[in-house]
Amino acid sequence: MVERHKGRPIYLDNHATTAVDPRVVQAMLPYFTERFGNPHSSDHFYGWEVAEAMEIAREQVAKLINADADEIFFTSGATEANNLALKGTARFYRGRKNHIISVSTEHMCVLDSLFHLERDGVQVTYLTPGPDGLIDLAELKAAITDQTLLVSIMAVQNEIGVIQPLAEIGALCRSRGVFFHTDAAQAAAKIPLDVKAMQIDLLSLTAHKIYGPMGVGALYIGKRPRVRLEPIITGGGQEKNIRSGTLPTPLVVGFGLACEIGAAEMSNDATRLGILRDRLLDRVRNLGGIHVNGSLDHRVTHNLNISVEGARAEDLIAALPDLAFSTGSACSSANEESSYVLRAIGVLNDLAEASLRFGLGRFTTEAEIETAAERLVEEITNVRTRKRHAAE
Numbered sequence: 001m002v003e004r005h006k007g008r009p010i011y012l013d014n015h016a017t018t019a020v021d022p023r024v025v026q027a028m029l030p031y032f033t034e035r036f037g038n039p040h041s042s043d044h045f046y047g048w049e050v051a052e053a054m055e056i057a058r059e060q061v062a063k064l065i066n067a068d069a070d071e072i073f074f075t076s077g078a079t080e081a082n083n084l085a086l087k088g089t090a091r092f093y094r095g096r097k098n099h100i101i102s103v104s105t106e107h108m109c110v111l112d113s114l115f116h117l118e119r120d121g122v123q124v125t126y127l128t129p130g131p132d133g134l135i136d137l138a139e140l141k142a143a144i145t146d147q148t149l150l151v152s153i154m155a156v157q158n159e160i161g162v163i164q165p166l167a168e169i170g171a172l173c174r175s176r177g178v179f180f181h182t183d184a185a186q187a188a189a190k191i192p193l194d195v196k197a198m199q200i201d202l203l204s205l206t207a208h209k210i211y212g213p214m215g216v217g218a219l220y221i222g223k224r225p226r227v228r229l230e231p232i233i234t235g236g237g238q239e240k241n242i243r244s245g246t247l248p249t250p251l252v253v254g255f256g257l258a259c260e261i262g263a264a265e266m267s268n269d270a271t272r273l274g275i276l277r278d279r280l281l282d283r284v285r286n287l288g289g290i291h292v293n294g295s296l297d298h299r300v301t302h303n304l305n306i307s308v309e310g311a312r313a314e315d316l317i318a319a320l321p322d323l324a325f326s327t328g329s330a331c332s333s334a335n336e337e338s339s340y341v342l343r344a345i346g347v348l349n350d351l352a353e354a355s356l357r358f359g360l361g362r363f364t365t366e367a368e369i370e371t372a373a374e375r376l377v378e379e380i381t382n383v384r385t386r387k388r389h390a391a392e
Helices: 022-028 045-065 078-092 108-119 137-143 166-175 249-285 313-319 340-344 366-391
Strands: 072-075 099-103 123-127 148-152 179-183 202-206 217-221 290-292 303-308 355-359
Touching: 022 249, 045 072, 045 202, 045 217, 045 249, 072 078, 078 108, 078 148, 078 179, 078 202, 078 217, 099 108, 108 123, 123 137, 137 166, 166 179, 249 290, 249 303, 249 366, 313 355, 313 366
Parallel strands: 099 123, 099 148, 148 179, 179 202
Antiparallel strands: 072 217, 202 217, 290 303, 303 355
16 A cells, blocks of 8 residues: 555545545446446346345445444435434424434534524534543433434544543433434444444444445434434435435445445454554654643544644644645535634634644554654654744
């Protein structure tokens, strides 16, 4: 993989997207040229063979989260899955329950869906996480009323990588007769997910965060207890009338295999990346004035989000074109304000504007981390020195 990217920046933005695993690419190729049928063509062989491949993929996705295959509904990605989970549930149950609870640090596609629902009259409570990025279960319990339909809390925060207590949230919601939805785009194949043990009713997934292709994802819709949804895309009745539209067989096949590989390699990947992440952090921390944003204990091992005293993030990114990393979520990069996630957990504006997010991945090497650490130390020192001289 290093040779494949020779001469290009070292990629440390695996939260934004991941390279497609070569094994996944190989599995997808026949479905572009040889097995090209429409999976919804039920009258001939070309449709049958791809429909069978799609059901195998559905089982692979289901197995990753310990769901049943018939509880997996394919979408174009996690954004669509989140929209369907929130809008679809709220619209089906309108007139019966009218309250949703979420968190102010959710992904923008969740927050924007909730803003739309509020305009339709849905009441939404936004919990504020603590400085570690984690919610207070007591606050969640106190926020639930007899009108609460749904709690939506992401499994792993996409900027600071903190892992919410899913099993505890699920148990609380189930005890109160409230549906629990989680955006697991950043959690799948990174931490164990078990929708039955964690009592999760709705769960959103996407392929391109787990070394699968862009453009495909899924929504898990539990059937015990049964969750009912009003579709937001209608027309052909595919996916049991939950999500109309011809499904992209190559992408679905790739998604399925990415889930299977992710389940098999999750533990080894997490251990290896944790060692590399800590090595990067230790090297940079030696400079002093480095703040880790969010809990380091309750965090996925491939994530590092730091703020650097005396160095604005945009200056460091400009000084490091040989490293590909970010200041926050790729999905909100058009917004030039400091991260709303960091502001929500109490990070002061100067430090929020000095935040850097590093996302390690399956193909990140020890040599790349060593080089990245050296370059970061060098350029943080240079930027701080220039700033100090300018102030004199």
